Amino acid sequence: xDATSERAPIxxxxxxxxxxxxxxxxxxxxxxxxxxxxxxxxxxxxxELMKRWMYGPEEWRxxxxxxxxxxxxxxxxxxxxxxxxxxGLGGVCREVLAPERLAFTEVWNDHWTGGExxxxxxxxEDAARQR
Numbered sequence: 001x002d003a004t005s006e007r008a009p010i011x012x013x014x015x016x017x018x019x020x021x022x023x024x025x026x027x028x029x030x031x032x033x034x035x036x037x038x039x040x041x042x043x044x045x046x047x048e049l050m051k052r053w054m055y056g057p058e059e060w061r062x063x064x065x066x067x068x069x070x071x072x073x074x075x076x077x078x079x080x081x082x083x084x085x086x087x088g089l090g091g092v093c094r095e096v097l098a099p100e101r102l103a104f105t106e107v108w109n110d111h112w113t114g115g116e117x118x119x120x121x122x123x124x125e126d127a128a129r130q131r
Contacts, residue, residue, distance in 0.1 A: 037123040041099035044121060045069045055079075056087065064088065069096055075104045091116075099123055 016032035033040050043049045047065035054062045056079035063086070064078035071093055078088030088109050095103035103120040106113075 037125040038099040041102070041123050044102060044123075045098075050077075057081075060087070067093075069093060069098075069102075071096060075106070091119075094118070095120075 016030070018030040020028045020030075022028055043053065045067060047067050050065045050067065051062045054065070054077070056062070060079040060081045062077060063080040064076060066074060066076040068074050073093040075091040075093060076088065078086055080086045089106045090109075091105035091107060093102075093104045095101060101120070101122055103118060106117045106119055107115070
């Protein structure tokens, strides 16, 4: 870790991505990172960091990232491709409990999801894996 900037590489642990559908209206994604949860939470809540990792489909970069990380705060993500096409979403932060939990709504500009969705992220830490 860089002592002056608190930056440390966040490495994905191979083979740990799990996707499940607990109900007809839910998708649960579980992922393990070799990093303290406070850094993963920071990667999820800092627009400058999100632009470095939150890609859309192939060749689509996160061009606009506004994330007011407080209850009632505005969420805005917009991806653009090399041809100048864009796709985006807006929402509102519903719950912030750093570094444990984050919840926000999403409504895509083109409404291809059929309406508002709720994204809830739970950050847990395995103390035995800390170095």
